[in-house]
Amino acid sequence: xxxxxxxxxxxxxxxxxxxxxxxxxxxxxxxxxxxxxxxxxxxxxxxxxxxxxxxxxxxxxxxxxxxxxxxxxxxxxxxxxxxxxxxxxxxxxxxxxxxxxxxxxxxxxxxxxxxxxxxxxxxxxxxxxxxxxxxxxxxxxxxxxxxxxxxxxxxxxxxxxxxx
Numbered sequence: 001x002x003x004x005x006x007x008x009x010x011x012x013x014x015x016x017x018x019x020x021x022x023x024x025x026x027x028x029x030x031x032x033x034x035x036x037x038x039x040x041x042x043x044x045x046x047x048x049x050x051x052x053x054x055x056x057x058x059x060x061x062x063x064x065x066x067x068x069x070x071x072x073x074x075x076x077x078x079x080x081x082x083x084x085x086x087x088x089x090x091x092x093x094x095x096x097x098x099x100x101x102x103x104x105x106x107x108x109x110x111x112x113x114x115x116x117x118x119x120x121x122x123x124x125x126x127x128x129x130x131x132x133x134x135x136x137x138x139x140x141x142x143x144x145x146x147x148x149x150x151x152x153x154x155x156x157x158x159x160x161x162x163x164x
Contacts, residue, residue, distance in 0.1 A: 011104050014072050015064035015079065015113055022065055023053035025075040029096065056080075062117065066097065066110050076101050079110045081118055089125040090160075091118055102137075111145060119163055129159045 018026060027049035047055060057063055061084045066077035079095030093114055097107050118124045129147050131138040133155050143149075147159035 011106055011109075012069035013106055013109050014067045014069060015110060016067060016072075018053070018057060018063040018065050018078065020050055020053055020057075022075065023049040026056075026065065026078065027052050029075055029078065029098070061091065061122070062114070064110070064114070066095070066106065068106075077106065077110070079107070079114050081114060081122070083128070084122060086122075089123060090128055091122055091124050091126075092128045092130065093118070094129065107141065108145065115163060125162065125164055127161045127163055129161070130156050131159075133157050 016022075030052075060080040060082040062081040064079050065075040066079060067073070067075060077095060077097035079093070081091050081093055083092040085091070093111060095107055095110060095114075097110075115127060118127060127147070129142045130153075131142065133152065139149075139157065139159075142159045145161065147161045149157055150160045151158045
């Protein structure tokens with residue numbers, strides 16, 4: 001599925017399958033604004049935009065850019081399905097959204113589309129979300145979507161949602 005569009009009352013969004021042609025915009029999403037930089041456990045900040053995009057694509061089963069219908073040229077976030085465990089029918093879901101777009105229902109809409117895709121394409125039983133224990137907004141968001149805390153792995157909380 002190359003492009004998915006949201007429905008409902010929130011800001012209308014488009015999820016577009018990520019590709020190397022989006023590498024400049026995708027890279028800027030993470031590295032243009034110091035406040036947007038995520039924990040770097042690999043040397044992603046030392047990669048050029050194409051290398052960074054290829055690296056992230058290699059880690060994901062599905063990776064989509066998030067855009068608004070009003071301005072679909074600008075990437076405002078991303079969302080992904082990754083770490084597919086076919087035997088347990090589990091897959092991780094995650095995403096990032098620029099702070100100026102928080103609280104508008106955008107990530108909820110993106111996750112609804114991804115969850116539908118995970119059920120249809122991967123026949124998942126369980127979605128897994130992980131976040132830092134200090135990221136209270138992400139925890140609240142995950143719980144609002146029906147995820148439940150399952151365990152901790154150091155400073156990371158692991159949450160799961162059954163989607164049968």
